[in-house]
Amino acid sequence: MPFVKIDLFEGRSEEQKAELAREVTEVVSRIAKAPKEAIHVFINDLPEGSYFPAGEVKKKK
DSSP states (O other): OOEEEEEEESOOOHHHHHHHHHHHHHHHHHHHTOOGGGOEEEEEEEOTTOOOGGGSOOOOO
C-alpha cells in the first residue's frame, strides 16, 4: 500500500492539489504496479515561515 507525502508551501487551489494527487496516483500505480485504490496521497500545506533549510527561513518566491 503506497503512501505518498507531498509538502508544498500553501497557496495552491483545491483543483491544483486534486490534479496533482490524480497524476501522482497514476504514476505510482503504473511504476509500482499497485492498484489505484491502494495508493494514498497526502498533501501538506506549509505556512510561510515554517521551513528552515540550513537554519535559515525559506520564503515563497
